[in-house]
Each structure stands twice: as C-alpha cells, then as structure tokens.
Ligand SMILES: Nc1nc2c(ncn2[C@@H]2O[C@H](COP(=O)(O)OP(=O)(O)OP(=O)(O)O)[C@@H](O)[C@H]2O)c(=O)[nH]1
C-alpha cells in the first residue's frame with residue numbers, strides 16, 4: 272500500500288542567528304517563522320515548518336529556535352526527527368548552542384546528519400576552510416563524525432544544490448518506518464481552523480492515523496474522533512509514521528489541547544509520573560546529586576523531575592547510571608523513548624537518556640534485584656523482559672500494563688507469553704482477564720493454602736472443612752482472588768485438596784461422627800428448632816446430652832459453621848428457621864401498622880420476652896433489616 276514517496280523529517284539545529292530559518296526558506300521557498308514577534312525581532316521563538324518534495328523524497332522540515340531561552344521549544348521539535356541539519360555560520364563558527372544542540376541530537380539518538388556551513392558569502396575562502404577544519408575537529412569521535420559538511424550561502428544560493436544532494440543521500444539511508452506499530456503522535460501545536468475546528472500537529476512517531484479513527488488524548492484519557500488528516504499541507508486519507516501530520520479532531524476545543532499531550536491508539540499507552548531510565552550526564556555538566564531537581568523533556572512534553580539515584584549519592588560528569596525520575600506532571604512515554612534533562616537553574620542541558628520502564632515502582636532499600644531488572648529492560652530479549660516483569664510482581668502482571676510498559680504489539684505479547692509458559696517459568700493464572708505470576712510465587716501460594724488447611728484440620732478435628740472465604744482471607748490481600756482460585760484448582764487437580772460446596776478440606780479427613788455424636792447433633796438442632804424464638808440457654812441444651820461437654824461444644828461449633836444455628840449474641844443461639852421467619856413478620860407489621868416498631872410492639876409481634884427481644888433487635892440492626900432510631904426501630 273505504501274506509495275513510492277519516502278517521508279523524512281529534518282530538524283535544524285544551531286546557534287542563534289546562524290541562518291537556520293533563512294536556509295530553510297532558500298531550500299523550500301517557505302520562511303518557517305510564523306509569529307508576529309518572530310518577524311519583528313528577526314529571531315525564531317517557536318517551531319516552524321516547511322516542506323520540500325524532490326526525487327521521491329518528501330522532506331518535512333522542523334525549524335527550531337537557536338536562542339538559549341527557547342531551547343525547550345527546540346526540544347519539542349527535535350524529538351521525532353530522522354535527520355539533523357546542523358547549521359554553523361562561517362563568520363561565527365562554533366557557539367554555545369551549536370554545542371548544546373549537538374549534544375541534544377546525540378542524546379536523542381538522531382542517526383543521520385548534515386552540517387551546513389552557511390553565510391559563506393560573508394567570509395573569504397581561508398576563513399571558510401578554517402571553520403570547516405574546526406567543525407571536523409569538533410565532531411571527531413561523535414555521531415557527527417563523517418557527516419557531510421556543505422558550504423552554502425542562503426544569500427547567493429551557492430552550495431544549495433550540493434546541500435540538497437547531501438540531504439538526499441542521507442534520506443536514502445533512512446530505513447522505512449514501521450507503520451504497523453500502535454499509533455502515537457506527540458502534539459506540538461493546537462489551533463482552530465474556521466469551518467473545521469480543532470487541529471493538532473506533530474511528528475507522527477509511530478503507526479498510522481486516518482479520518483474516522485478513534486484516538487485517545489493523553490494524559491487526559493479522552494476518546495476523540497479524527498475528522499481529517501493532512502501531511503505536508505495536503506489532505507490525505509491516512510498519515511504514516513515519519514510524517515509531519517495535522518489531525519482535525521472533533522469533540523474538543525483547541526484550547527483544551529496543549530503541546531506535550533499525545534494522541535494515540537486508544538488503551539495502548541499510559542500516563543506516568545514515575546519512570547526508570549538510563550541517564551547519561553554530560554561531561555560538561557556539574558555533578559548531579561541524589562534527589563536533584565531537573566527539567567525533563569520527552570517527545571513534546573516537559574516536566575520538572577526529581578532524579579533518584581541508586582546506591583549512589585551523586586552522578587559524576589560523563590557518567591551514566593540507572594535512575595528513577597519522579598515527575599511533577601503526567602507524561603506519556605514507552606520503553607526505548609529518549610529524553611533530555613536540563614539543570615534546574617540556570618537552565619542548561621546536562622544530560623539525557625532512555626526510558627527503560629515507564630511504569631516504575633517506588634524504589635526501596637530492600638529491592639536488591641532492581642539493577643538486574645533494569646539491565647534486562649535495557650538489553651534483554653522479549654522473553655527475558657516479560658519474565659523479569661512477572662518475577663518482580665507480587666500481585667502479578669495484567670494485560671493492561673504490558674503494552675504500555677513495553678510498546679509491544681498484541682501479537683508480540685502473545686508470542687512471548689507462549690514461549691514463556693512453555694518454558695514453565697511463568698504461570699498464566701487466568702487468561703480472561705490476563706494475569707501472569709511467577710511460577711515460584713504461584714507454588715508458594717499453593718503451599719501456603721495447604722499449610723493453612725492442615726493447621727485448620729488440626730485445630731478443628733470435628734469440622735468438615737474450612738469455608739472457602741476463610742481460607743481466601745487467611746492468605747491475605749497480596750494474593751489476588753484469581754490467584755487464590757487457580758492455586759486451589761491446582762491443588763484439587765493434584766488431589767491434595769477436596770472442595771465440597773463452600774467448604775475446602777484435605778482428602779481423607781471426612782469427619783465421621785460416632786453414633787452418639789450424631790445423635791447429640793440431632794438433639795441440639797432439635798432443641799433449638801423446637802424453641803422457636805424463645806431459645807433455651809446453650810448450657811442447658813448441652814447438659815442434656817449423653818456425651819462430654821468438650822465434644823458437645825465441638826458439635827455445637829459444627830452446627831454454627833454449617834449455619835444451621837446462628838449466634839445472635841454471646842449468650843443466645845437461634846435456629847436458622849426461627850430467624851428466617853422474622854423478615855416476613857416485620858414486613859407484615861410495616862404494611863399494617865407502619866414502618867416504626869418499638870420494643871413492646873416487637874415483643875408482641877414475636878411473642879418473646881425482653882431478654883430475647885433486645886439482642887434480636889440488635890441482630891436485626893446488624894443485618895440491616897431494621898435501623899435504630901431512639902427507642903424505636905425503622906423497618907427497612
Ligand atoms: N549574508 C548572509 N546572511 C545570512 C545568510 N543566512 C542568513 N543570513 C542572515 O542572518 C540573520 C539570521 O538568520 P536567521 O535565518 O534568522 O537565523 P536563525 O539561525 O534562524 O536564527 P534563530 O532562529 O533566531 O536561531 C538574518 O538577518 C539573515 O538574513 C547567508 O547565507 N548570508
């Protein structure tokens with residue numbers, strides 16, 4: 272389906288006034304400065320855009336400001352570029368933002384590059400040659416080494432053809448973008464167009480977007496409809512990764528959308544304020560202390576961040592380390608995204624790196640496996656990464672977190688999962704919804720259940736088994752219900768456990784009552800059944816039995832567990848049938864005599880004395896069949 276035209280995003284870089292915008296105009300015919308203030312002051316403040324289509328390549332230019340105060344705008348434009356056009360004026364050579372922009376492009380992982388030595392009409396040949404040498408020296412050993420250095424003059428047009436040629440050559444080396452990833456577009460502008468409504472623009476960094484699509488605005492988590500799509504100023508059916516893209520959105524005011532937000536495939540990305548990353552500190556930076564505050568930039572977003580170091584109190588210039596970044600604002604990033612950090616004050620670029628886990632957990636002193644985990648996130652295979660994620664999760668990993676944390680597609684998740692499950696290292700606790708737990712942890716839960724059950728049988732030799740809910744509660748909240756259920760099922764499969772209705776027991780522990788015990792059980796039940804609501808005292812009932820009191824007490828417990836008898840107060844026990852008649856009695860009273868009922872009326876209704884009436888009413892309050900109001904009850 273892909274047409275023959277290749278889309279390439281070129282970002283300018285370089286010191287203020289070195290001729291970036293003028294050069295873009297000379298190349299494309301469009302002056303990228305748009306704002307009134309930019310025209311008045313003769314400097315670029317915010318991002319500008321221009322297009323050039325030549326020899327099967329559609330260049331989308333993102334022109335950035337060189338002014339040191341607007342580096343943050345530069346950063347929003349530079350993320351997502353394929354190729355950097357570093358502009359150096361021949362009459363000024365290397366200046367501070369030449370260096371800063373160079374470092375930013377390096378840290379963002381920009382691979383393709385062209386250096387334009389511009390304003391050559393202002394210098395003589397020797398000077399131009401000298402600046403060229405200086406540039407060669409400057410880029411030595413860096414990602415820019417070997418970059419074509421093209422001498423140009425936007426004024427005379429000299430060198431422009433050679434520059435276009437150099438851009439073409441670099442463009443040829445850029446791999447086709449993968450359009451089959453989930454759609455993601457970091458927004459750099461939002462405005463209203465008469466008759467269309469809200470339009471957002473940005474560099475489409477992955478996937479595709481077409482008119483009619485439903486997209487999610489993040490971090491707001493708002494679903495929106497795409498009304499139309501443009502690339503390079505033309506309306507298109509669909510925009511692909513690697514294109515400058517304008518998306519017309521319905522269902523939202525343009526003022527509600529800002530630079531830094533993202534539109535993306537619904538449900539595939541997550542916002543975060545805590546991420547684990549590899550951070551490289553520039554050699555030119557000051558040492559960075561644990562918990563230092565910095566400015567964080569990723570995609571078109573920025574936030575203040577706190578840098579948490581691991582087992583270190585500071586990071587030295589030129590060093591790199593695993594860090595956790597705690598952000599003041601929500602951002603949307605996935606594993607592998609690059610970011611830049613700038614010193615809090617004065618604001619200068621001090622480093623950057625790569626996101627390893629966008630949904631990181633709070634670091635703790637005890638967490639000794641964190642470094643190994645991050646190494647896996649950095650370099651590991653998909654299988655190793657998923658396994659490491661699962662192994663570090665006590666509650667288990669759910670589907671909703673896998674895609675946002677890894678950026679994988681659903682089929683990739685599936686394939687990885689199958690390989691791992693086959694290897695037996697992780698347990699698919701449930702598939703709908705997906706829940707993954709480490710096999711070791713799963714076995715631990717099963718072992719715990721078994722131990723708990725054994726203890727129960729030991730303590731309650733006369734009870735048939737432990738109610739499921741009680742067993743569930745005994746393993747605590749750190750075990751999800753799905754895990755409990757799966758572990759129990761596993762134990763049943765292994766014939767280590769038997770379930771019987773709501774009861775769980777060990778096989779071979781069926782309690783068989785002796786004939787005397789069975790008779791005693793019968794007698795107890797009968798005694799309470801016959802008494803109705805005017806129940807006898809427990810002691811009285813047990814005293815009449817032919818078995819000893821310890822046994823009698825146990826049998827009473829069985830009846831209570833089986834819910835044949837119900838304990839209403841410490842002294843009073845009722846048969847469930849007697850209690851079962853109460854709701855109907857109360858409702859009848861409500862219908863004929865109103866919703867309020869006092870103690871005397873309740874005694875009359877049930878034919879019992881005050882001794883029973885008060886505990887019973889309190890029981891009914893607890894059961895939410897009545898509610899106390901002063902001396903009376905309201906029947907609910
Ligand atoms: N003589 C000469 N002047 C140039 C050339 N290129 C740019 N200029 C002039 O240099 C000044 C700055 O050019 P811009 O293109 O605005 O510089 P910039 O790098 O975009 O500046 P910022 O965006 O503010 O960083 C303008 O007055 C241009 O006319 C050139 O090749 N020759």
Ligand SMILES: [Mg+2]
Pocket residue numbers: 291292293314315334335336337
């Ligand atoms: Mg400019």
